[in-house]
Amino acid sequence: MRVRLCWRREGRKPGERKYSAAQLRARLRGDWEDTLRYIVSRDQDHGNTHNLIVQRDGATIVYAALIPRNALMPIWLRQRDVSAELRQRGLMGRITKNHAENGSSPTIWLQDDRTPDAHEVADALWSWPGVLDLAKLMPQSPVSDDDTFDDCPAPDHSLLGSDGAARRTVIRSEVKRDHRVRRAVLDRTTTCEREGCTAVRDYVGFLDVHHILGVEKGDRVWNCVALCPNCHRDAHFAPDADDLNQRMLEYAEQFKSGASS
Numbered sequence: 001m002r003v004r005l006c007w008r009r010e011g012r013k014p015g016e017r018k019y020s021a022a023q024l025r026a027r028l029r030g031d032w033e034d035t036l037r038y039i040v041s042r043d044q045d046h047g048n049t050h051n052l053i054v055q056r057d058g059a060t061i062v063y064a065a066l067i068p069r070n071a072l073m074p075i076w077l078r079q080r081d082v083s084a085e086l087r088q089r090g091l092m093g094r095i096t097k098n099h100a101e102n103g104s105s106p107t108i109w110l111q112d113d114r115t116p117d118a119h120e121v122a123d124a125l126w127s128w129p130g131v132l133d134l135a136k137l138m139p140q141s142p143v144s145d146d147d148t149f150d151d152c153p154a155p156d157h158s159l160l161g162s163d164g165a166a167r168r169t170v171i172r173s174e175v176k177r178d179h180r181v182r183r184a185v186l187d188r189t190t191t192c193e194r195e196g197c198t199a200v201r202d203y204v205g206f207l208d209v210h211h212i213l214g215v216e217k218g219d220r221v222w223n224c225v226a227l228c229p230n231c232h233r234d235a236h237f238a239p240d241a242d243d244l245n246q247r248m249l250e251y252a253e254q255f256k257s258g259a260s261s
């Protein structure tokens with residue numbers, strides 16, 4: 001399976017989600033249809049039976065179109081026809097480019113809500129026999145909405161080794177958390193919030209949310225800091241962890257309502 005990511009899905013206003021499309025290849029090889037044939041034959045050579053086209057919105061998967069290899073070309077052709085027809089009927093407003101021929105890249109569309117009728121292009125994908133939206137098969141609330149993982153679990157040596165085929169049941173109690181707190185902390189920074197640490201990685205999930213006094217004391221943004229994995233271990237296990245947490249608490253004070261920033 002080949003996984004492809006969609007580019008752009010923004011409207012003019014923040015939060016407005018208007019379209020979603022995936023470029024299949026940066027450059028043409030011959031004409032458009034030659035290029036599609038090349039893409040499909042390369043997938044065949046590699047033993048890829050499906051393309052999975054994914055649209056993310058933060059940590060949430062909005063669309064995950066699973067497309068059988070041999071459907072890719074006919075879907076692209078169909079979207080091109082639908083797009084041309086919409087333009088002919090004057091239903092694409094000021095948009096004059098064909099959806100499928102996007103610059104020099106053959107493009108598959110998962111969504112277009114820029115005009116009232118533009119959705120017909122994406123409809124051609126979703127109504128194609130054998131195409132599935134795996135995002136619809138996932139649980140409605142993503143894992144990040146129910147963040148009941150331990151803040152930073154201590155190593156448990158009893159988990160070392162293997163039980164072969166045996167399973168065991170583990171019962172544990174957890175403090176229920178509000179995922180919005182975690183979200184708000186991750187939204188306020190892109191770097192580790194430990195003083196002097198500037199660690200940053202450009203992917204979702206790099207930063208942990210550390211509850212300075214423990215989650216039982218307060219699941220609040222002013223009891224939390226975003227930390228890189230190294231600093232998070234320090235906050236729990238370093239010899240000077242108490243000092244470190246005290247300084248973090250002073251830092252996080254600014255996020256109390258009414259605090260001067």
Ligand SMILES: [Zn+2]
Nearest residue numbers: 151152210211
């Ligand atoms: Zn922690």
Ligand SMILES: [Zn+2]
Nearest residue numbers: 192197228231
């Ligand atoms: Zn750090």
